[in-house]
Amino acid sequence: MGRVNETFVLFLHIQIIFWCWIPSIISIKISPCARWNTTGEIVAGLGGRGNNLDQLLDPEGIFIHRQTNTLYVSDTGNNRIQIFTLNQLSSMGTTVIFNVTYPTKLYVDDDNDGQTIYVTVRNEDRIKKWVKGASDGVQVGGECLMCESVWVDKEKNVYMTSVMKHCVYKWSPLTDITTVAAGREMGQGSGSDSLDSPEGIYVDNISGTVYVADYANHRIQKWLKDALNGTTVAGLSTGNQGSDAESLSYPTSVWVDDETQVVYVADSDNNRIQRWLPNAFIGDTVAGGAVTSLPSMLSTYPSSLMPNSPQFSRPNGNIQNYYYYQAIRVTVTTSETYSFESVSSISTMGYLYDTSFDSSNPLANIVASSDNGGTQGVFHISSLLSSARTYILVVTTFQASVTGDFWILVRGPALVGLTSITTPIVKFVLI
Incomplete structure (x- = not known):
């Protein structure tokens, strides 16, 4: 050549x-x-x-x-x-x-x-x-x-x-x-x-x-x-x-x-x-050029982990530490393989659950997970999803008690529904 x-x-x-x-x-x-x-x-x-x-x-x-x-x-x-x-x-x-x-x-x-x-x-x-x-x-x-x-x-x-x-x-x-x-x-x-x-x-x-x-x-x-x-x-x-x-x-x-x-x-x-x-x-x-093997549809979800986000003891984390997280409901209309990526200035981790997520028992119902090993920014998950089921994507961090903005990018044959199901914690200060 x-x-x-x-x-x-x-x-x-x-x-x-x-x-x-x-x-x-x-x-x-x-x-x-x-x-x-x-x-x-x-x-x-x-x-x-x-x-x-x-x-x-x-x-x-x-x-x-x-x-x-x-x-x-x-x-x-x-x-x-x-x-x-x-x-x-x-x-x-x-x-x-x-x-x-x-x-x-x-x-x-x-x-x-x-x-x-x-x-x-x-x-x-x-x-x-x-x-x-x-x-x-x-x-x-x-x-x-x-x-x-x-x-x-x-x-x-x-x-x-x-x-x-x-x-x-x-x-x-x-x-x-x-x-x-x-x-x-x-x-x-x-x-x-x-x-x-x-x-x-x-x-x-x-x-x-x-x-x-x-x-x-x-x-x-x-x-x-x-x-x-x-x-x-x-x-x-x-x-x-x-x-x-x-x-x-x-x-x-x-x-x-x-x-x-x-x-x-x-x-x-x-x-x-x-x-x-x-x-x-x-x-x-x-x-x-139109030459690309990427799926044709891209769904996006911008959000943040904040000091009032809920915390849990994540899988494979230090049991003495707690990590901020956000749980996102994932729904698809076409059964096929989808890829999830994060883009962030903080070190993110992702866990995909089938049907439900229990923060007190985070090992239950895991479909896939991605640990970026502490490198900055990204996790990557690919998984076969069914249109007949609901999934939960949990976004958290490699280090404990870290906050910051993140994007979730989902690629697949059709657009994906992404809805937060996490309720921020409201703290009251007695004066």
């Missing part, structure tokens, strides 16, 4: 659908189960293929600048960087960088005196930056063989992916030193310490965590700051490709919602954008 050419117009449109949501995701609290319009619209290049101001030629990279609501486009075939104003009737772009040979990806950073544009210049194997008003770019960092992506963190460190050297570099402007932030330099492989032809990256500005589209390993890897190994957050950790819901095929771009930790992936060979919830085993398609 050869490398996918991202300059195809179809794939560009998929990238635009993906990236144009960045301003909204950054600026508002977006539900991890939000749905998008299945039809995208062209926001740049309305004039078709060419070199006029309303045209593009083989564009390879885009960046949304949310403060100015503008779209920057790496117009690769025309050797220029174009800027388009979003939500404006005019389709004309403005050229902000001229005569840059084979620009691919770009990143726009805000400095005190205006935007600084960082561009991967593939023919020169380097990253160059243009400050506001500059006619020429200057190189940042060292050589980056077949440089494919660029990111800048809040400390102005520049991250760049080298496809040929199978790693992500980090260049410090303070020391002028380049180090490896993910993968092993010239260490191509599929192990947890390796990458194979990495492409897109995303850097969490708060934690310094680097997310990498591990292109030839068909997965998204998450590298904590200064870590020697990465963990797989989307796709198969084995490096196997596929078109089903648990797989990816040559992913090229990744973006992460810092608040919910939901991962969005440009799954290029499957012509789709995939969304992966934290610690999820499968993704779902939010744009592009």
Whole structure:
């Protein structure tokens, strides 16, 4: 299988659908189960293929600048960087960088005196930056063989992916030193310490965590700051490709919602954008190709565990401790297998009961349970449910006396009824 050419117009449109949501995701609290319009619209290049101001030629990279609501486009075939104003009737772009040979990806950073544009210049194997008003770019960092992506963190460190050297570099402007932030330099492989032809990256500005589209390993890897190994957050950790819901095929771009930790992936060979919830085993398609093995219906239930929620001594918990819980009645109209997942900033656990739940005898009537082992956020339960029966899902926590918000996402062949049957405890204080 050869490398996918991202300059195809179809794939560009998929990238635009993906990236144009960045301003909204950054600026508002977006539900991890939000749905998008299945039809995208062209926001740049309305004039078709060419070199006029309303045209593009083989564009390879885009960046949304949310403060100015503008779209920057790496117009690769025309050797220029174009800027388009979003939500404006005019389709004309403005050229902000001229005569840059084979620009691919770009990143726009805000400095005190205006935007600084960082561009991967593939023919020169380097990253160059243009400050506001500059006619020429200057190189940042060292050589980056077949440089494919660029990111800048809040400390102005520049991250760049080298496809040929199978790693992500980090260049410090303070020391002028380049180090490896993910993968092993010239260490191509599929192990947890390796990458194979990495492409897109995303850097969490708060934690310094680097997310990498591990292109030839068909997965998204998450590298904590200064870590020697990465963990797989989307796709198969084995490096196997596929078109089903648990797989990816040559992913090229990744973006992460810092608040919910939901991962969005440009799954290029499957012509789709995939969304992966934290610690999820499968993704779902939010744009592009209809290839997906996910059930078609998604039911959601947002709620909270609060100090006035009831408590119980949960199964496999410390018998000396008590845990807040919420009991949710589950009803289905179609008998089939359904999957339950939680999304939360607290460490959640789930127990599914047949017909009834007794907090004083929590081992009775258990159908399935999920213990996430104390890792943050998620539990996952899959179970065959009958339309002739009623079930109770009990949501609780790994640690005792912990409160916080959570979402329950249920996937299956039909919508699921989810109703709380927990009564908050009202406490009276004698004065």
